Amino acid sequence: MNSRSNVVPIAADACSLSVVDADRVAAVQRALPSDDSVRNLAHVFGLLADPGRLRLISALLEGGEMCVCDLAAATGQSMSAASHALRLLRADRVVKVRRAGRMAYYRLADSHVRMLFDLAITHIGHDEGDRGDD
Numbered sequence: 001m002n003s004r005s006n007v008v009p010i011a012a013d014a015c016s017l018s019v020v021d022a023d024r025v026a027a028v029q030r031a032l033p034s035d036d037s038v039r040n041l042a043h044v045f046g047l048l049a050d051p052g053r054l055r056l057i058s059a060l061l062e063g064g065e066m067c068v069c070d071l072a073a074a075t076g077q078s079m080s081a082a083s084h085a086l087r088l089l090r091a092d093r094v095v096k097v098r099r100a101g102r103m104a105y106y107r108l109a110d111s112h113v114r115m116l117f118d119l120a121i122t123h124i125g126h127d128e129g130d131r132g133d134d
Contacts, residue, residue: 043092044092047088047089047092047094048094048116050085052075052077052081052082052085053085053088053089054117055075055076055077056071056075056077056082056085056086056089056095056106057089057094057095057108057113057117058075058117059071059074059075060095060106060107060108061108061113061114061117064107065098065105065106065107066105066106066107067103067104067105067106068082068083068086068104068106071086071106086106090106093109094108094109094113095107095108095109096108096109
């Protein structure tokens with residue numbers, strides 16, 4: 001804990017501790033993303049929280065550019081479900097589309113999607129022993 005001048009008493013029912021490290025709290029508050037950034041981040045994570053959309057992203061990571069028919073077949077989804085999910089992913093710039101005549105070919109928009117996906121896969125792949133609360 002810092003010097004006494006940095007300790008601020010708080011209401012007993014607000015926290016199990018009776019003091020707050022004001023400097024640390026202020027530093028953390030300055031470092032937090034803006035409300036708009038947090039809302040956008042929550043939207044992206046919500047978009048990626050759907051198993052069907054994650055299957056499509058995974059298929060694009062493995063197969064590269066693919067048409068809706070191939071994506072639907074690879075992920076076990078109906079054409080309608082795959083098309084709807086791809087439309088959502090495209091609207092939020094997760095995937096891009098290239099048209100060739102009547103065909104539409106989808107690909108990941110950028111390498112950030114691969115990084116997010118790879119990090120999440122690594123995170124969930126940790127051994128149970130690594131999931132401690134300490």
